[in-house]
Amino acid sequence: MAATQTPVPLFTVRSSSQVFHCPARTHPLHFASNFSKFAKASLSLRQSRIKNLTTPRATPSSSSPPTTFHGQCYVLGDNIDTDQIIPAEHLTLVPSNPNEYRKLGSFSFSGLPTSLYPIPFIQPGTDSTQYPIIIAGANFGCGSSREHAPVALGAAGVRAVVAESYARIFFRNSVATGEVYPIELEQEGVNKQCTTGDIVTVDLERNVFINHTKGKEFVLKPIGDAGPVIDAGGIFAYARKTGMISSVV
Amino acid sequence: MATTVVPPHAAFFGAKKEIGARSSFSPSISAHRCRKHFLNKVLAVMAPAQPSRAPATTGSVKHGMTMTEKILAKSSDKSKLEPGENIWVNIDVLMTHDVCGPGTIGIFKKEFGKNAKVWDREKIVIIPDHYIFTSDERANRNVDIIRDFALEQNIKYFYDIKDLSNFKVNPDYKGVCHVALAQEGHCRPGEVLLGTDSHTCNAGAFGQFATGIGNTDAGFVMGTGKLLLKVPPTMRFVLDGEMPHYLLAKDLILQIIGEITVAGATYKSMEFVGSTVESLNMEERMTLCNMVVEAGGKNGVVPPDETTFKYLEGKTSVNYEPVYSDESAKFISEYRFDVSKLEPVVAKPHSPDNRALARECKDVKIDRVYIGSCTGGKTEDFMAAAKVFLASGKKVKVPTFLVPATQKVWIDLYSLPVPGSGGKTCSQIFEEAGCDTPASPSCGACLGGPRDTYARMNEPMVCVSTTNRNFPGRMGHKEGQIYLASPYTAAASALTGYVTDPREFLP
Numbered sequence: 001m002a003a004t005q006t007p008v009p010l011f012t013v014r015s016s017s018q019v020f021h022c023p024a025r026t027h028p029l030h031f032a033s034n035f036s037k038f039a040k041a042s043l044s045l046r047q048s049r050i051k052n053l054t055t056p057r058a059t060p061s062s063s064s065p066p067t068t069f070h071g072q073c074y075v076l077g078d079n080i081d082t083d084q085i086i087p088a089e090h091l092t093l094v095p096s097n098p099n100e101y102r103k104l105g106s107f108s109f110s111g112l113p114t115s116l117y118p119i120p121f122i123q124p125g126t127d128s129t130q131y132p133i134i135i136a137g138a139n140f141g142c143g144s145s146r147e148h149a150p151v152a153l154g155a156a157g158v159r160a161v162v163a164e165s166y167a168r169i170f171f172r173n174s175v176a177t178g179e180v181y182p183i184e185l186e187q188e189g190v191n192k193q194c195t196t197g198d199i200v201t202v203d204l205e206r207n208v209f210i211n212h213t214k215g216k217e218f219v220l221k222p223i224g225d226a227g228p229v230i231d232a233g234g235i236f237a238y239a240r241k242t243g244m245i246s247s248v249v
Numbered sequence: 250m251a252t253t254v255v256p257p258h259a260a261f262f263g264a265k266k267e268i269g270a271r272s273s274f275s276p277s278i279s280a281h282r283c284r285k286h287f288l289n290k291v292l293a294v295m296a297p298a299q300p301s302r303a304p305a306t307t308g309s310v311k312h313g314m315t316m317t318e319k320i321l322a323k324s325s326d327k328s329k330l331e332p333g334e335n336i337w338v339n340i341d342v343l344m345t346h347d348v349c350g351p352g353t354i355g356i357f358k359k360e361f362g363k364n365a366k367v368w369d370r371e372k373i374v375i376i377p378d379h380y381i382f383t384s385d386e387r388a389n390r391n392v393d394i395i396r397d398f399a400l401e402q403n404i405k406y407f408y409d410i411k412d413l414s415n416f417k418v419n420p421d422y423k424g425v426c427h428v429a430l431a432q433e434g435h436c437r438p439g440e441v442l443l444g445t446d447s448h449t450c451n452a453g454a455f456g457q458f459a460t461g462i463g464n465t466d467a468g469f470v471m472g473t474g475k476l477l478l479k480v481p482p483t484m485r486f487v488l489d490g491e492m493p494h495y496l497l498a499k500d501l502i503l504q505i506i507g508e509i510t511v512a513g514a515t516y517k518s519m520e521f522v523g524s525t526v527e528s529l530n531m532e533e534r535m536t537l538c539n540m541v542v543e544a545g546g547k548n549g550v551v552p553p554d555e556t557t558f559k560y561l562e563g564k565t566s567v568n569y570e571p572v573y574s575d576e577s578a579k580f581i582s583e584y585r586f587d588v589s590k591l592e593p594v595v596a597k598p599h600s601p602d603n604r605a606l607a608r609e610c611k612d613v614k615i616d617r618v619y620i621g622s623c624t625g626g627k628t629e630d631f632m633a634a635a636k637v638f639l640a641s642g643k644k645v646k647v648p649t650f651l652v653p654a655t656q657k658v659w660i661d662l663y664s665l666p667v668p669g670s671g672g673k674t675c676s677q678i679f680e681e682a683g684c685d686t687p688a689s690p691s692c693g694a695c696l697g698g699p700r701d702t703y704a705r706m707n708e709p710m711v712c713v714s715t716t717n718r719n720f721p722g723r724m725g726h727k728e729g730q731i732y733l734a735s736p737y738t739a740a741a742s743a744l745t746g747y748v749t750d751p752r753e754f755l756p
Contacts (some may be wrong), residue, residue, distance in 0.1 A: 079511055083718070083722050087722055089725075096355025096464070139512040144447055145447040147465060169514065172463065245473055
């Protein structure tokens, strides 16, 4: 990164009213691991190991979804399938088990061919990523129905994927779990205009994606039918909200 | 239905557009000639996508429904629905296995309570099949987890395995979930089947709505028996013409995926009709529907007929009601293929849509052949491979791994006579050809799996496989190269040590 650039806060600190609402899982260990990630943002862009400042993934009492995501991006091409996102040998890890959830995250994108993607998504020796935002091409998440895919990304610290288009099961699983926010771009080839490490902002209120490093702005597609489910906090919360299942467990 | 408009980029089966001139067979026809000869030679026609009209602008909906729309309408207690609608659907069967079962169970218990009961103990089928014959502790533990749950919930259909050293001593164990679902009579026309596996679309061969879902959705179904689904529009694939003796359903679906790409059917239903489809047996129809997901498809369907009903005889006592697309149903696009003009194809590394003619890959040296999986490890698949070995009479030049999908398939290999062999079984023919002994039935190395999985690719090598995906690292090693092929092509390739068109051996 250029030494002359003005240091930019790498992550916006989320006010308590803007937390991402996810399926009503009461998972003490899950929340604890997220709150512990609430480290101070590093203002030095020359620092190679940047602490992940993320919003808490879910709080039962919160009401509105987040409107912005900000940080370094990791850039991918087309047709990134689930085997590249989380190789099948790691599927013995059970996502609903807190210890194994974290381990799953540490293997995110370990299936990417190193010849095409020389920059590791997760630094060796760590279990989470410094890239909270993924920029991808078409058909992201194709292949298997394994929910381990969006879960691994979420566990690693990814907050949003901004892709040209998605494979349907991956998109559905992202929405159902609330692990990553699946966002679509209006135009093609945006990933070709971004480089891993660029500082970006995803603004869901204005529906724009801004690459600060490259000085470019792109339009996002509105979330569509999945909106009410995401806003409610996942399929279970949506079903409770619409009366499909009772709230009393 | 087909329109008279042939877009300049009309799909031509068989010949790639850029090598059309060199091909020695007929479909190397330019777009211009195609338009001229349109009425005589329908190669592939794509109807322009119909813009959807809001009901308010047209009064009552005047067109009929496709098979998929009808099944979803029936299962959501609606008399009519349109693609794009989000509806709550009643689920007839939910399937899960050892990889996604534990996660699904975890979510079910978290959301409904640890003492919650599943919505219907007879509608959940739990099938361990993915990581079974391994010493990986977590994999073994995952089978224990689904067993504990099956016992706790008194799940009627749990195909358990306890003794990993000998699959035959486990009377309940079946093997690969999608083949087991079919063989055990859980696939029925008109029903809705969901599974925590992308190849659940395999069951569409029975004229039902079948698709893959994740753990969270499955946990939801476990508790409620319902799921919120979006109605997909349907793409129609009309396959006509007599099936050449050197082609299998795998060639047909690879042809189609190569045509429309890995995202060509995203959020859509793929309906397979035509005289060729009608001539296919159930296992071949399953191969066709199995790879719908590789084109991004939500589900695949084949209209049920006598072949379907005959297959189901004695397998299920549940009443079923087949549904069929209305004459006036609207399809988002239609592709027509004259199957008699197609040739064996492969999908080259690293994408299922990277289609090429098998004969044009004859210089590709290979290191091994793998015949197995839900896509290519059924009885008919092994029979096909055996036919090629029989016709050749020679031995394979590379290690050839055989992994029957289920116990039933394994038994067939050792008991059914191969036509034209004078009474030999597949297993005898495989032995004479120098193949590996048929392995314990499971998903095996189709998706790599734990390091000690039989036939896993642990070093970079080139493999011809009858499986369904060849993305980087699919069978284990990131630099491995996988050529997806039909059982005929796989067997032929094993005999030469190169990717080989099966016509080299089949008379």
